[in-house]
Amino acid sequence: MNIGFFNGEFIDINKAVIPIDERGHQFGDGVYEVVKTYHSVPLLLDEHLERFEKSATAIHIRLPYKKAELKSIIVEGIERAGLENAEVYFQVTRGIAPRNHLFPDVPPSFTLTVKPARKIAERNYESGVQTIIVEDDRWAKCHIKSLNLLPNILAKQNAVNSGNFEAIYEKDGFIAEGTSSNVFVVKNAVLYTTPLTSNILPGITREAILQIAKEEGIESKEERFTKDFLMNADEAFISSTSVEVLPIRTVDGQIIGSGNPGEMTKKLHQLFKGLC
Structure with missing residues (x-):
């Protein structure tokens, strides 16, 4: 099944969770990664997490989780989904704050989904x-x-x-x-x-x-x-x-x-x- 994760909690993927003032929604103020799993194992996960960290650093977002914690969340999401071949999408944004171009002093937001991998003909x-x-x-x-x-x-x-x-x-x-x-x-x-x-x-x-x-x-x-x-x-x-x-x-x-x-x-x- 499809799995969602939002700011510390695994959720029903159809649950509405993104507030109007989410900076990813309003500004595209964030970065993301997509990891593919084969037989429920994420391929090249360390490399994806390293690039994720570099992208976040480049736009001055401090990740809310350490690398080991991110791995744990991703692996748990894959296990909860029960999908052998899946795509794990995760992103971090600058957070939730009233719309203003300047960086707000708020915690970043982290979102993850696990869905069946797209099939290429x-x-x-x-x-x-x-x-x-x-x-x-x-x-x-x-x-x-x-x-x-x-x-x-x-x-x-x-x-x-x-x-x-x-x-x-x-x-x-x-x-x-x-x-x-x-x-x-x-x-x-x-x-x-x-x-x-x-x-x-x-x-x-x-x-x-x-x-x-x-x-x-x-x-x-x-x-x-x-x-x-x-x-x-x-x-x-x-x-x-x-x-x-x-x-x-x-x-x-x-x-x-x-x-x-x-x-x-x-x-x-x-x-x-x-x-x-």
């Missing part, structure tokens, strides 16, 4: 997905996993409305990332991905893939690349907690490589699944 892994390139019109601190996702939502919806799975951001002539994913390219047996800057999110799955590549002796490069480089790739894929390693079939209608998932993409996905 198997055909997407077998055939690859269609993507489009869009101009990156987001704020300048994309390395923070902030609640402010309106530009991402609009770009993602635009992609889906035009028959695509994902929109990929282009900034200053270089590929950044997807609306909810990181982007990888394979060219001449070398794995490429955009380097970590404030323009992209440091994806947990992204980092796991790079570590797998290192262990397998696959040459990888974190360097900027253009849309043309992506369009002329031998293989390309996106990565995230939800989709894992998902092949790209087309970019702006142009087929990538042979049009089928490449051997390196399939190998990396299989090795990633081995972590689960």
Whole structure:
């Protein structure tokens, strides 16, 4: 079943608990994480919690729980839900206070939900997905996993409305990332991905893939690349907690490589699944 948690208490997920003056509701003043479970075990939980802490620190929110306490809450939530394959969403906001742009002197709010993991159609892994390139019109601190996702939502919806799975951001002539994913390219047996800057999110799955590549002796490069480089790739894929390693079939209608998932993409996905 679905489970909710709000400020120290597990609750019915349908219970109304967010006050009008919640700063996450009014300002998007908070940060979040999503962790996927496999056989009721949260994958890469320590890495997600570390990024959560970094994001909170970056916007000057002090987490209401220590790392060990957060782990305990998450594990209990998973046990209460009784779901083998779930998505654990948790967020912290600056708290509940009368609407004012200045930071209030109130405790932060922590919210968590445990729900069945979203299912990605198997055909997407077998055939690859269609993507489009869009101009990156987001704020300048994309390395923070902030609640402010309106530009991402609009770009993602635009992609889906035009028959695509994902929109990929282009900034200053270089590929950044997807609306909810990181982007990888394979060219001449070398794995490429955009380097970590404030323009992209440091994806947990992204980092796991790079570590797998290192262990397998696959040459990888974190360097900027253009849309043309992506369009002329031998293989390309996106990565995230939800989709894992998902092949790209087309970019702006142009087929990538042979049009089928490449051997390196399939190998990396299989090795990633081995972590689960």
